[in-house]
Amino acid sequence: MDSVRTFGSIVIIFNPNSTGDAPTLAEKLRDRLAELLTYTPDLRLQPTSHAGHAVELAREAASKGGHVLVVSVSGDGGYNEVVNGVKQSGNPNAVCAVMAAGNANDHRRATGTKPLEEAIAEGNVRHVDLLRIHTGQGDDAPAVYAHSYIGFGLTPVMAIDIEEGSKGAIKEMVSVIRAFAKFKPFEIRQTDGKRRKLDSLVFANISEMAKYATLSDADDEPSDGKFEVILFPHMPKWRVLLTALRATTQGLGDQPSVSTYEFTTLKSLPYQIDGEVKSVDADTLVKVECAPAALPILG
Template sequence: MADDGAPAALFDRAVVIFNPGRAGMDARIEALHQDLAADLPGLPVELLPTEYAGHARVLARTEAGRGAPLIVSVSGDGGYNEVVNGVMDVPGSKAVCTVIPAGNANDHYRSLPARTLSQAIREKAVRPIDLLRVTFRSGGREEVLYAHSYVGFGLTPLMAIGIEKGGKGKVLELVSVARTLRNLRPFELVRDDGATAKFDSLILANISRMAKYGTVSESHYPDDGRFEVVTLPHAGLMKMALMTLRAVTLGLGEQPSVTSYAFSTRNAVPCQIDGEVVHIQADTHVLVESAKGALATL
């Protein structure tokens, strides 16, 4: 229970964004509603179920545009990504975000300090974290997206597509991963200085662990204004399999960290942003930058 309701002064309301179609969600939202009422007595709590893919971003944008809400995303990495992008759509927003894990992979949640939402509220543990700002430029058009955890090219989006097609569950996912490795094709990137490179995998990581792929770097918290670059130059199936095995056992160890990373795609290539796959066209310029302290979180 919050002391004298003091933490409530940080927010003017709590907003819970969730997918009502997930199994067991009704009971979970009811329990969360009760916890928020106990931890933030007198604070209004709004429950906002999503109705379609992308709706969480619309809801978060609307809520971030007024007052000082605590926006709670009950979701996996993809749902939280929508919420984060909705908040970032509103410059100067006073919204504070947090995530309650409710997805197939919860990489971002696993990478944060271990504390319950109640503990974070009692401790008034609002702190800024970095985001990855991803700018795509193609044919005179520009699109900006934000990632709370990672941006992956090559292996990671193909594994996500394979798992989605193959079905959920450990056995089905392992079969899907094996098929993905067998069908992996390298992709070619062109750096801004004109040099080309061919990769099997490229991950730009703001967190240390990706639940589906293991430990990708030794960075422990996304608040240093930098992100890790994890690359695997094209070397064939065996080396890719060994890298995957090392990631899920020993980890990949220290990786180079940067504040920005830029290239152009030679061919069309899938890209995974926080678990969501987007398809990038050929001749697209990609700029990934660390947006230091961009998001207030609890």
């Protein structure tokens, strides 16, 4: 716990088309805060209208200065946008929080300590680490952050198939099986110059991912200045399935913890960052590093 804060402004950002009834949850949170808070902040709901809009709304809210709380009522992808918008604002007094809504809520599940409205009313702010990824952007490009994980290989391929299909547990399972069947390994060049063929490469700031998988035995609190590297070398698909089964039942056990990791792509690669899929060009130096205590949060 770093400090107790009150806020001049509380902005609740949500996707009106969320699969998790975000509009209702956002309204209930606003109403509950109006009852619980012993002070009267500027308390606003901000619906998004397009992909990336939460980045703009969060940056605008935090850029006004002062003690601002920006709440994302969303899944991991929506919260990623809010975190990046707040970081782009440059306001050190802006605090983030997430209320679970949507398809995946790994971050909230792994790090939440109490009901969000109670945490906001108490105002006990703490700082957590972020992952920062460099994928060949120019020096003037804004840094790109992840609150939970960045994945290359099998992870984004499955995410693309799920997004293209319909939501729902059975349909998601069908999408995962279809993606797994057509998946091919990828190659990277390590910092020692050697090429390596992989099925999956995940950098994790939390110990859980994809609702059920336990990636490592690391503490849930992402505030140790390091992140875990979960690497699957290329192997027969039956072994990949066994490893995935182990992740969902007993976990993958101890994984290496580092503060930075670099490799070079050989071909264009998709990657998943907190549930959102992006891509990096071929022949690009990728650097993932820990940004220690970079994000003030509540919850």
